[in-house]
Amino acid sequence: MYQSARIASAILVTSFLPVVANATEPASVNIISTPDTSIETFAQAELSPSPSQPSAGNQGSASGISTNPSNNTTQSLALRNIPLPTSGPPLTGLFPGVGQTLLSNGIDIHGIAFDHFLANPTAGNIIGRTYNLATIGLSADLDLGTLFGITGGNIHTTVSFFGLRSNIPPIILETGGFLTGFGTTPVPSTSPVILSELTYEQKFLDGRLSIEAGRTNVYQYFLLQNGLDFFSTFSSTFTIDGDFPVVPFPVWGGRATYHFTPKWYVQAGAFEDNYFRSAYNGNNFGITGASGAQILGEVGYRSEFSNADYPANFELGAEGNTRSGVSNVKGGAVLATPFNQATAYPGGGLFFFQGEKVLWRGAKTPFGPPPNIALYGSVDASFDKPQPIDMDSVIGVNCTGFIPGRPFDALGLQAHYQRLSAIEANYETQTQNIFAGPGHSQPRDGYAFEVVGRIGVTPWLFLSPSVQYVVNPDNLFDPAQVRRPTDGFIASVAAVIPLGFLLGTSNKPF
Numbered sequence: 001m002y003q004s005a006r007i008a009s010a011i012l013v014t015s016f017l018p019v020v021a022n023a024t025e026p027a028s029v030n031i032i033s034t035p036d037t038s039i040e041t042f043a044q045a046e047l048s049p050s051p052s053q054p055s056a057g058n059q060g061s062a063s064g065i066s067t068n069p070s071n072n073t074t075q076s077l078a079l080r081n082i083p084l085p086t087s088g089p090p091l092t093g094l095f096p097g098v099g100q101t102l103l104s105n106g107i108d109i110h111g112i113a114f115d116h117f118l119a120n121p122t123a124g125n126i127i128g129r130t131y132n133l134a135t136i137g138l139s140a141d142l143d144l145g146t147l148f149g150i151t152g153g154n155i156h157t158t159v160s161f162f163g164l165r166s167n168i169p170p171i172i173l174e175t176g177g178f179l180t181g182f183g184t185t186p187v188p189s190t191s192p193v194i195l196s197e198l199t200y201e202q203k204f205l206d207g208r209l210s211i212e213a214g215r216t217n218v219y220q221y222f223l224l225q226n227g228l229d230f231f232s233t234f235s236s237t238f239t240i241d242g243d244f245p246v247v248p249f250p251v252w253g254g255r256a257t258y259h260f261t262p263k264w265y266v267q268a269g270a271f272e273d274n275y276f277r278s279a280y281n282g283n284n285f286g287i288t289g290a291s292g293a294q295i296l297g298e299v300g301y302r303s304e305f306s307n308a309d310y311p312a313n314f315e316l317g318a319e320g321n322t323r324s325g326v327s328n329v330k331g332g333a334v335l336a337t338p339f340n341q342a343t344a345y346p347g348g349g350l351f352f353f354q355g356e357k358v359l360w361r362g363a364k365t366p367f368g369p370p371p372n373i374a375l376y377g378s379v380d381a382s383f384d385k386p387q388p389i390d391m392d393s394v395i396g397v398n399c400t401g402f403i404p405g406r407p408f409d410a411l412g413l414q415a416h417y418q419r420l421s422a423i424e425a426n427y428e429t430q431t432q433n434i435f436a437g438p439g440h441s442q443p444r445d446g447y448a449f450e451v452v453g454r455i456g457v458t459p460w461l462f463l464s465p466s467v468q469y470v471v472n473p474d475n476l477f478d479p480a481q482v483r484r485p486t487d488g489f490i491a492s493v494a495a496v497i498p499l500g501f502l503l504g505t506s507n508k509p510f
Contacts, residue, residue: 093504106146110500122488152203177474213254292323314355368407
């Protein structure tokens with residue numbers, strides 16, 4: 001059960017959602033912004049948009065500022081960098097009249113449904129296996145200013161539903177380790193339905209300061225990804241060494257974000273360290289098993305096509321952990337699971353950096369972003385080396401909008417490097433030698449090379465195919481094998497439906 005929770009996914013949403021295809025505005029907007037007059041006032045004081053840029057003041061404001069760089073909803077981390085139209089198009093879908101009534105009363109119903117299929121034809125411990133999982137994440141944002149006159153107050157909630165499960169959790173052991181892609185695959189181990197998010201957010205200082213707390217997850221706010229494939233862009237250092245449960249599993253936590261300009265912000269957060277119970281915590285608000293607190297701080301920058309010709313974003317931060325007791329540090333080889341020989345290890349910490357920069361752009365299009373090429377990357381490293389992962393790094397390039405009339409279709413290329421700690425590599429080597437005899441060695445350096453696409457099939461159905469080639473994969477989740485995982489190919493495809501588009505209740509693509 002612990003292993004299943006340990007590699008549970010951060011997927012309620014994925015990184016391949018374009019926005020509504022029938023909008024007419026040419027400009028784009030930071031989708032993490034929320035419609036708030038005070039925010040717009042602050043942003044307009046700082047920015048002077050050109051006449052070709054639509055003014056702020058409507059849904060999806062192009063104010064250039066976000067009070068919360070995560071948008072407070074369970075969503076794709078990479079999706080936060082996809083531009084939205086400055087003027088939200090009229091609601092379509094099944095119930096647009098109901099949706100408009102709800103929105104006018106401060107209720108935004110949205111979310112995402114997706115199905116993820118993966119196969120390991122040549123890579124891993126047991127090759128030629130497949131897996132499937134469908135997830136529905138239904139979200140609601142309540143504007144308490146509109147509902148009850150509480151200026152700046154918002155409630156955010158998400159409920160997750162799991163189904164169409166196939167070969168879960170065996171696929172985890174069949175692929176073997178984190179680098180092969182299953183550090184970020186959701187493995188519902190206790191319930192088909194969990195409460196993934198329930199937070200209260202309050203904005204101050206004309207929207208520049210936002211404080212949010214409740215049942216949430218660190219990946220809602222920190223280490224926002226830029227790759228097209230959410231499943232493979234995840235940081236093994238952050239997840240394994242940082243001891244963070246992945247979305248959709250929540251813990252108690254909160255963050256405060258302050259924008260000192262529309263583009264620059266600082267952010268700090270604290271979250272319960274309770275990985276052993278992460279799969280339970282969606283429906284259990286207790287703190288039994290908590291071993292400490294995870295404390296993070298960062299400085300960040302974020303611009304969009306609405307306020308920059310060549311947008312960029314980055315985060316630079318660090319995390320410290322007050323946990324005490326058993327951690328995920330491994331001891332000597334044993335005839336058992338990889339985590340049951342963990343040793344007492346207090347504290348911990350890591351450094352993280354991620355960023356993206358648009359290097360080339362074409363002319364404006366009737367809707368959506370201009371054709372563009374963006375370079376992105378990340379580096380995450382552990383301060384204290386007795387952890388399983390010393391560091392990992394990602395570098396990639398996204399090419400978006402090169403097919404006429406399809407501004408959100410994209411092609412991405414990515415390389416992922418991961419370096420195991422000496423103790424982890426030695427542990428996996430010794431374990432393999434016990435089961436397969438002497439002469440086996442687990443390399444510390446692993447690589448994954450990927451090609452990924454994003455394709456809009458209809459205004460409410462999108463596909464993201466991906467092919468990876470993995471070199472020197474680790475065996476983090478099942479080292480008790482007669483041989484180490486083989487190099488080879490992993491292929492996947494995800495189908496995604498934004499529920500707000502389909503229902504006609506929201507223009508949010510997540």
